[in-house]
Amino acid sequence: MFRLWAKIWKSGRMTRDMVVCNDNRELNRTRKIFAALEKICKEFDLSRPIWLDNSIAEFQRHDKVRFSKDNFIDEIDFDYLEIQVIEEDDHE
Numbered sequence: 001m002f003r004l005w006a007k008i009w010k011s012g013r014m015t016r017d018m019v020v021c022n023d024n025r026e027l028n029r030t031r032k033i034f035a036a037l038e039k040i041c042k043e044f045d046l047s048r049p050i051w052l053d054n055s056i057a058e059f060q061r062h063d064k065v066r067f068s069k070d071n072f073i074d075e076i077d078f079d080y081l082e083i084q085v086i087e088e089d090d091h092e
Contacts, residue, residue: 002029003087004036008044009066010078018043025089037083047074049081059083 001023008016020036027035041048049055049067059065064084069076 001087002032002036002089003085004033004040005084005086006036006040006044007082007084008078009080009082015078016044019086029088033083033085040081040083044081046076046081047072 001021003022004020006018006020007014018040020039022032022035024032037048040046049071050073051059052071055065055067055071064082066080066082068080
């Protein structure tokens with residue numbers, strides 16, 4: 001099972017969160033991340049964030065990334081959206 005945790009932070013507090021699960025073994029890790037991000041944005045009514053070079057590097061290092069106002073085309077009313085991989089598929 002692949003699980004991604006999304007959290008919206010404002011003024012140092014988590015104001016909203018959700019976990020997206022994906023057990024489709026046909027999708028690779030990158031596609032699972034993008035599919036989860038799509039669900040998150042739909043649920044939180046957000047435009048999809050832009051993956052800047054520093055965002056990609058942070059995610060590759062820590063399996064976690066924060067999307068701030070610089071990552072969104074639209075205005076956001078929070079400080080940042082954080083996504084984090086909390087469970088990876090078992091590789092058999």
